[in-house]
Amino acid sequence: MLILLAVVIGVLFATGVYLLFRRSTVRLIIGLALLGHAANLFLFTMGGIRPGIVPIVGAGPVEQMVDPVPQALILTAIVIGFGIQAFVLILSYRAHEEVGTDDLDQMKSTDVT
Amino acid sequence: MSSLILRTVARLLLPILVLLSLFLLLRGHNLPGGGFVGGLVCAAAIILQMVAYDTATARRMLRGSPWLLLPLGLGLALLSGLAALLWGQPFMTSRFVSVPLPGGGALDLGLPTVFDLGVYFVVLGTVLLVVLNLGEE
Amino acid sequence: MTLHLVLPVALPLAGAILCLAFYRVARVQRAIALSSCAGLVLYLAGVLWPLLNGAGYATLRIGNWPAPYGIVLAVDLLSAIMLSLAAVVGLAVLVYALAWFRREPEEPLLYPLYLILLMGLNGAFLTGDVFNLYVFFEIMLVSSFGLMALGGERGQIEGTIKYLAISQLSSALFLLGAGLLYGLAGTLNMADLARKLAASGATPYTAIAALLFLGAFGIKAAVFPLFFWLPASYHTAKTPVTAILGGLLTKVGIYALCRLYTLLFPVHWAAQRSLFLGIAALTMVVGVLGAVAQGDIKRLLSFHIISQIGYLIMGLGLSSTLAMAATLYFMVHIVLVKTGLFLIAGIAEQVTGTTDLYAMGGLLRRRPFLACLFLITAMSLAGLPPLSGFYAKLGLVIAGLQSQEYWVVAVALGVSMLTLFSMVKIWTQAFMKKATTAAGAKEQLRPGLYVAAVGLAALALVAAVGAGPIYGVAQRASQQLFDSSAYLVAVLGR
Numbered sequence: 037m038l039i040l041l042a043v044v045i046g047v048l049f050a051t052g053v054y055l056l057f058r059r060s061t062v063r064l065i066i067g068l069a070l071l072g073h074a075a076n077l078f079l080f081t082m083g084g085i086r087p088g089i090v091p092i093v094g095a096g097p098v099e100q101m102v103d104p105v106p107q108a109l110i111l112t113a114i115v116i117g118f119g120i121q122a123f124v125l126i127l128s129y130r131a132h133e134e135v136g137t138d139d140l141d142q143m144k145s146t147d148v149t
Numbered sequence: 150m151s152s153l154i155l156r157t158v159a160r161l162l163l164p165i166l167v168l169l170s171l172f173l174l175l176r177g178h179n180l181p182g183g184g185f186v187g188g189l190v191c192a193a194a195i196i197l198q199m200v201a202y203d204t205a206t207a208r209r210m211l212r213g214s215p216w217l218l219l220p221l222g223l224g225l226a227l228l229s230g231l232a233a234l235l236w237g238q239p240f241m242t243s244r245f246v247s248v249p250l251p252g253g254g255a256l257d258l259g260l261p262t263v264f265d266l267g268v269y270f271v272v273l274g275t276v277l278l279v280v281l282n283l284g285e286e
Numbered sequence: 287m288t289l290h291l292v293l294p295v296a297l298p299l300a301g302a303i304l305c306l307a308f309y310r311v312a313r314v315q316r317a318i319a320l321s322s323c324a325g326l327v328l329y330l331a332g333v334l335w336p337l338l339n340g341a342g343y344a345t346l347r348i349g350n351w352p353a354p355y356g357i358v359l360a361v362d363l364l365s366a367i368m369l370s371l372a373a374v375v376g377l378a379v380l381v382y383a384l385a386w387f388r389r390e391p392e393e394p395l396l397y398p399l400y401l402i403l404l405m406g407l408n409g410a411f412l413t414g415d416v417f418n419l420y421v422f423f424e425i426m427l428v429s430s431f432g433l434m435a436l437g438g439e440r441g442q443i444e445g446t447i448k449y450l451a452i453s454q455l456s457s458a459l460f461l462l463g464a465g466l467l468y469g470l471a472g473t474l475n476m477a478d479l480a481r482k483l484a485a486s487g488a489t490p491y492t493a494i495a496a497l498l499f500l501g502a503f504g505i506k507a508a509v510f511p512l513f514f515w516l517p518a519s520y521h522t523a524k525t526p527v528t529a530i531l532g533g534l535l536t537k538v539g540i541y542a543l544c545r546l547y548t549l550l551f552p553v554h555w556a557a558q559r560s561l562f563l564g565i566a567a568l569t570m571v572v573g574v575l576g577a578v579a580q581g582d583i584k585r586l587l588s589f590h591i592i593s594q595i596g597y598l599i600m601g602l603g604l605s606s607t608l609a610m611a612a613t614l615y616f617m618v619h620i621v622l623v624k625t626g627l628f629l630i631a632g633i634a635e636q637v638t639g640t641t642d643l644y645a646m647g648g649l650l651r652r653r654p655f656l657a658c659l660f661l662i663t664a665m666s667l668a669g670l671p672p673l674s675g676f677y678a679k680l681g682l683v684i685a686g687l688q689s690q691e692y693w694v695v696a697v698a699l700g701v702s703m704l705t706l707f708s709m710v711k712i713w714t715q716a717f718m719k720k721a722t723t724a725a726g727a728k729e730q731l732r733p734g735l736y737v738a739a740v741g742l743a744a745l746a747l748v749a750a751v752g753a754g755p756i757y758g759v760a761q762r763a764s765q766q767l768f769d770s771s772a773y774l775v776a777v778l779g780r
Contacts, residue, residue, distance in 0.1 A: 064447075064451055068451065071455065072454070074458070075458045075462055075465070078461070079468070081469075082465040082468050082469030083468070106465075109465075109468075111185075113461060116421070116428075119428060120424075120428060120431075122276070123428065123432070125279070126279060126283065127443060127446060128447065131443045131444065134438075134440045135440060143447065143448075144444075145441055220307035221307075223302070230292075231296065238350055239348060239349065240292040240346070240349070242349050242350040243349065
């Protein structure tokens, strides 16, 4: 299970970074989303992968509970990622309106020459 | 889009989805659910109307700007944190009251519920702002 | 006293909520924003500093959860210095923005986003929890994206996309680092982590975690190989926004590096010394060379942000109490002076109607007071005695000589000369040169612009005159960072 997760995280990171390097803003957004998923999955793995019961008071013996902290962290990171995705979607839409393309290579007007 | 089937279903589904979102909101303390998911479901209910009719109809149903949901939600969340100061506890210390329900059972309401309600409004407001803005372009 | 440590977060948040509620009434928004910023300054001066002068630390357990499990807000002198800088600069830039946006009406989201930015900054300085630090970083970043894109012009949108993409990459690195730490120690409370990591000793994993954080905060602080997003984005925003981003935002990365490296990775900190110093030297040189080559005043100043970040990294890399004290003094100096320069550049922009240095000119004749103000601030940035930049660089140079890192001292001094050169370039082009364009109608500038710029310049002068006492505070803060046992006791209660 651990090895499988390691491979999945690695693949997610690789595709995320690859998409970040593409020229289209849409691919950039998907790349950012994949990077976020990879980081979240990594957090999940770091909490320890083992079967257990829900960590709620009274649900059972404490020793059998899974670690709730990574879940809380991931939930927070997902919500933040959600907000950023929403923002960047609107932003790229506006960029498409202003620049008339989704090609990042054509968005060079602010670059250092 | 003007599909009669979709419009009929959307109208029927609206109250059910809103109820579902409230259900998710209230059970969120100990079970899967909470303000975030609840807000998303409620937003989905309104987006469904937008898809079935148009954005103008969806806006009319809101009876107000989704802008105002943001300060409302953030304010509720902040107040639920500050309320703990009234009895001399640190920021965000939680407190519960048990409300007996008619016909047996009890509803545990606490400051986290108020906080979750705030989250519900913020999520609803944000999603609607984004989707309505994109839908109207 | 259960409320007060939350105030730096709660007050801007409350202000932002009220601003959102009154999003149609610009007048009310302005009053709310001004009063919450002023309240923050009053709180820090009246409550927090007297408290810290006695105890040295202040902590608050959010939600009354015991220490390593809940979120703890912990303030030491480093946090207090950063909080004060954020509050003072936040107030000054707000006063400036109030005057600036009388000419072009502001977007209704300007003040809410501005206050939320301050809330994120304050939260990052307050928190004693790694994940909470991530959350406040994101709050700060999201509002800075919004602020940067506010005008909706082509350049702003392009700049924001680049800034956002690179920031999210850094956030992913941050999450990885936090995840690794959690996997190693099973906690994210900084004090608890410090104890557990010290007990288990340095391993390759902690080294990787340290490098992940260096990468994450290096991007946010715009250090050498990771700086290119900054000059492509900061100058596109409206000038008050550029001022607050340029003055404060990159410094949060430095703050986080100071905090995490002193507390969690003291072993790697010493081991990575040459890495830090190499990054510092390259950052200084590349930043200043970029600045010298620029012909746009806002871009030139943006490159100087990078160059000055190099000095801060240098102080961090020297890893001695004296170097840390000098770094903190440098931080005070640079935040005041850099923001002040952006504000002055904005006034020059309003007078001449351009940010292109070659098209500017004649400002010495037209605005002698502005010229005087610029001269003081710019010479302070370049480090001429007896201004604040001189004492800041003097401290770093002495620390470098004590640590026998002569080459980095030589680089720092050389960069200082180039800084002076680029400031002289602004002076000759914008102020001394004869006006190339006919003077526009003598437009009345709003006094708020000058109030803010003069206020920051005066504070920079105060920092120079009071260099002794400020170094004293910085020295105490530095000792707190190097001897973290008292911090651990203050947070964990044992």
